[in-house]
Amino acid sequence: MDYIEYDVFVIGSGVAGRYVAKTCAKAGMTVAIADNREFGGTCANRGCDPKKIILGPTEVFDFADNLMGKGISTLPKLNWKANQKFKKKFTDKVPAGTEKILEKLGVTLYHQSPTFIDKNTLLVEGKTIVAKKIVIATGQIPRVLDMEGAKFLKTSDDFLELKKLPKTIILIGAGYVGMEFAHMAARYGCDVTIMEQGSTTLKAFDPDLTTELVEISKKIGIKFLFNSEISSIEKLNKNYRVNYKKDDKNSSLKARMIFNTAGRVPAINELDLEKGKVAYSDNGISVNAFLQNTSNKDVYACGDVSDHSVPLTPLSGIEAKVVSENIINGNSSKIKIPNVPSAVFTLPNIATVGFSEAEAKKRYNNIIVKHEFVSDWYNAKRSNEKAYGYKILINERTNQIVGAHILGSYAVETINLFTMAINLKLTTDAVKNMIFIYPSWGNDIKSML
Ligand SMILES: Cc1cc2nc3c(=O)[nH]c(=O)nc-3n(C[C@H](O)[C@H](O)[C@H](O)COP(=O)(O)OP(=O)(O)OC[C@H]3O[C@@H](n4cnc5c(N)ncnc54)[C@H](O)[C@@H]3O)c2cc1C
Numbered sequence: 065m066d067y068i069e070y071d072v073f074v075i076g077s078g079v080a081g082r083y084v085a086k087t088c089a090k091a092g093m094t095v096a097i098a099d100n101r102e103f104g105g106t107c108a109n110r111g112c113d114p115k116k117i118i119l120g121p122t123e124v125f126d127f128a129d130n131l132m133g134k135g136i137s138t139l140p141k142l143n144w145k146a147n148q149k150f151k152k153k154f155t156d157k158v159p160a161g162t163e164k165i166l167e168k169l170g171v172t173l174y175h176q177s178p179t180f181i182d183k184n185t186l187l188v189e190g191k192t193i194v195a196k197k198i199v200i201a202t203g204q205i206p207r208v209l210d211m212e213g214a215k216f217l218k219t220s221d222d223f224l225e226l227k228k229l230p231k232t233i234i235l236i237g238a239g240y241v242g243m244e245f246a247h248m249a250a251r252y253g254c255d256v257t258i259m260e261q262g263s264t265t266l267k268a269f270d271p272d273l274t275t276e277l278v279e280i281s282k283k284i285g286i287k288f289l290f291n292s293e294i295s296s297i298e299k300l301n302k303n304y305r306v307n308y309k310k311d312d313k314n315s316s317l318k319a320r321m322i323f324n325t326a327g328r329v330p331a332i333n334e335l336d337l338e339k340g341k342v343a344y345s346d347n348g349i350s351v352n353a354f355l356q357n358t359s360n361k362d363v364y365a366c367g368d369v370s371d372h373s374v375p376l377t378p379l380s381g382i383e384a385k386v387v388s389e390n391i392i393n394g395n396s397s398k399i400k401i402p403n404v405p406s407a408v409f410t411l412p413n414i415a416t417v418g419f420s421e422a423e424a425k426k427r428y429n430n431i432i433v434k435h436e437f438v439s440d441w442y443n444a445k446r447s448n449e450k451a452y453g454y455k456i457l458i459n460e461r462t463n464q465i466v467g468a469h470i471l472g473s474y475a476v477e478t479i480n481l482f483t484m485a486i487n488l489k490l491t492t493d494a495v496k497n498m499i500f501i502y503p504s505w506g507n508d509i510k511s512m513l
């Protein structure tokens with residue numbers, strides 16, 4: 065049988081896959097990479113980056129809204145269509161730009177999903193490939209909801225590509241994607257309802273701060289239907305109808321578009337993993353500390369698809385570095401994850417790093433909890449913030465910060481300082497003795513301690 069040989073075959077060209085492909089090619093290996101969609105992955109094409117561009121005008125709107133009558137007399141008019149055009153300037157260049165960089169390094173590109181034939185053999189574009197190492201970096205895809213009419217649901221990809229924002233939308237799921245999209249759409253003038261099966265939003269964040277975020281979200285017009293169990297979706301003339309049960313009562317709700325924001329699952333279905341003897345679970349490709357598959361030792365996995373990963377862009381990059389080192393030098397690098405900050409780009413943002421209050425209290429004997437809503441602090445007052453709050457957790461014995469949780473317009477920035485303090489094991493005194501810019505949001509961390 066004719067076949068093509070490579071040292072490394074990478075599946076997926078997102079932040080994780082393309083890093084491995086580039087690094088191995090630079091190390092002199094023969095490398096190929098396949099993607100079954102446009103090259104460049106989720107973050108750059110249909111995730112973090114385009115989302116933040118759409119968010120831009122809403123940040124200006126929110127800042128102006130807070131200062132209405134206090135120096136601002138007219139609210140800016142947001143233009144979805146013009147912003148989409150601006151966004152395309154970034155996203156349109158990603159696929160060709162990614163391919164060009166890889167090709168320049170001598171990496172062979174394939175534009176289809178490979179399938180495993182055996183442990184080291186793949187079939188792609190009708191070609192049989194034998195690779196010494198195979199890297200699975202296929203990321204995640206929206207969870208398919210098992211309900212009648214699920215085919216009418218749109219995804220986050222569709223939302224970010226909308227030419228026109230509908231008058232009404234329903235988002236199914238109050239997680240990261242649901243909350244971020246709700247805040248953006250509401251500020252662009254859309255009537256938004258979030259339907260959530262649980263009793264709250266954003267379970268990975270501090271409950272005192274998320275409760276406040278929900279209240280602010282309601283004030284900007286977002287409606288929440290918690291504890292709702294959706295049974296079916298129907299297509300009407302112009303609208304779609306969601307049939308659901310809440311508090312033992314059957315109800316329904318109409319909207320122009322309904323989005324599935326109910327979570328994401330590992331993208332592994334197309335790979336025929338059984339034939340490659342690749343171990344996996346619902347959490348993704350099973351890996352050891354070297355990010356090597358637990359059953360097929362010639363397979364590595366990195367990024368959102370590995371069962372080790374928290375699905376965030378910076379983590380995918382760290383995992384890709386570990387996989388590259390292990391392929392190039394033999395298993396030499398174990399994955400060590402520092403405290404990873406995470407944030408939701410609602411306005412105000414909510415951000416977290418380190419232990420939650422419950423985790424910290426379980427882990428340490430004495431935890432000092434500094435928790436306050438501080439709309440009266442200078443920074444919040446001068447920009448008339450909708451909310452500003454924090455919860456900082458300190459290990460009393462060592463005086464070190466072990467968790468930080470912030471709700472505020474610049475929480476995504478301030479949390480980076482706490483990430484540094486926690487990872488470097490700084491004491492509260494060390495942080496308080498530093499000089500920061502005044503008046504800056506970062507400087508507020510001293511008062512939080
Ligand atoms: C709407 C949205 C907003 C987000 N915002 C943020 C944010 O603000 N900050 C943050 O840190 N993270 C954010 N994320 C998460 C972030 O996008 C991911 O963590 C990151 O992209 C993961 O990188 P990756 O390389 O592991 O996977 P991906 O970037 O998903 O890349 C996987 C690649 O594999 C390809 N692929 C899949 N299956 C196959 C197959 N069978 N064969 C060949 N190729 C395949 C895909 O087409 C894709 O190109 C967001 C995600 C979404 C959906």
Ligand SMILES: NC(=O)c1ccc[n+]([C@@H]2O[C@H](COP(=O)([O-])OP(=O)(O)OC[C@H]3O[C@@H](n4cnc5c(N)ncnc54)[C@H](O)[C@@H]3O)[C@@H](O)[C@H]2O)c1
Nearest residue numbers: 237238239240241242259260261262326327328375407408
């Ligand atoms: N700012 C960021 O960094 C950012 C932004 C977007 C996504 N992400 C990453 O992507 C991952 C996925 O985000 P996500 O928002 O898709 O998922 P998520 O897990 O954060 O939220 C999904 C929500 O949908 C709810 N849900 C599930 N099934 C439902 C149903 N049938 N009916 C009603 N509600 C239902 C869940 O209870 C949950 O609250 C995140 O964990 C995050 O790591 C990060």
